Amino acid sequence: MEPYRIKAVEPIPTTTRQQRVSALDRVGYNLFGLRAEEVMIDLLTDSGTGALSAAQWAAGVAGDESYAGSRSFHRFREAVEELTSYPHILPVHQGRAAERVLFSALLVPGQITLSNTHFDTTRANVALSGCQARDLPCPRARNLHRPEPFKGDIDLDGLAAQLRGPDSSRIALVIMTLTNNGEGGQPVSMDNLARAAALCREHGVPLFLDAARFAENAYLVTQCESAYGGHSPTDVAKEAFRLADGCLMSAKKDGIVHIGGFLGLRDEALARRCELTLIATEGFPTYGGLAGRDLEMITQGLTEALDPRYLRSRAEAAAHLAALCRGTGVRLVEPPGLHALYLDAGHLLPHIAPHRFPGHALACALYVEGGIRSVELGSLYLGKEDSNGDPVVSAPYELLRLALPRRTYTRTHLDHVGQSLEAVVRNKDRVPGYRIVEDAPLLRHFRARLEPVLAGPGIVGTTGAAPDHGEGPDDRSESAQNRSRARRAVAAPPATDGRRPA
């Protein structure tokens, strides 16, 4: 059971299917556009969405809001140094600020960064520094459905080849992302981390941890890596930090706060350079864009995030939802991690082509069915189409992510997600695809507007409808008919008895 009880509650709004269908139409079928009160269960992200403990709120009230040298900063700095062993701790308002501050001090244009997989803001900040981010996920990560441990590892052969290869002089740093968010939230083993650290040391390249989920990674190490069976998550986390030269931290994840982060560094000269950017863009080094109360809440949250009972109950919640999903026949990225489940929408909805966004189609269907907000990680996020909507680049997989906010939802809420998914799956042939009608030049999945298009064999195939793009003037009315049929397909209530509605 969860090792906490509930003291403050927030009502969950109730919406009707018709309200959700209208809301979806209003926001151009992009769930990022919804107002939060139009969502019943919000699994969009686990970032900054966790529930604070009474101890965190109390620590916040005791926060010292002095501009310089606050008591809260010194408590925070000492606690983070004790955990990480890094003598230089720079607070920042969130993880991506740590990336920007570090890269502005460390990277020069034309250099290369290597990672087990760069998180998307990390990649963007590397690119903004005029550098190139190269991902080296281990080959086992390619098999989504095989439940092997530590699929978040870096490919050590690939890393060695890069460090010895023709571009070696341009390699500025290596970042190990714990857990590997870009690869299904899979953990990194201590063995892999130690070997990567040894390679970096051998070649004089600094190693940084993207430590957003360092506690969840440490917990999975205690569960799955035999050499660490008897260790506590705290001991594993400390050892991981000690293998690296510094860390980038989004405290919105395993700091269990709504906002905050930090940069930890061993190197004094580098820390001094980072402080210049910090002062110019975040704030004085003893607050770095945060209030004293935020620093107090992070200090407390980092301890709570390492509590084995909390971590176990989080793992069990993920396992519970994973079992519900598998029960509906949906395939998952296996094994499920702690912070999110990744559903294989490409496998579930084979009638929807990648550039008609099966992951997004499943997200919309789950929202209409149960008021659940989730996010696509597939070709809407990573792909590219030409002006006809024909594919130029497709994502390797069409996934839907159900992120699990920390300490926020109960098993009953997860049961509701499972039941809603089951209802969607019963009528999966009727789920329409989508096309983009208004694109955004960068990070389009946040802002694009879409519309449903008929894509299913049960829909297009039996009616012999026209293709959904490139229509000439003659078939415009047929296309309009298609369009309204597609909109109806979004709204169609599922048959409760397994029969397909007329």
Ligand SMILES: *Cc1c(COP(=O)(O)O)cnc(C)c1O
């Ligand atoms: C969230 C996240 C970041 C960025 O942190 P923000 O606090 O959202 O800016 C960086 N890396 C990883 C692995 C993350 O999950």
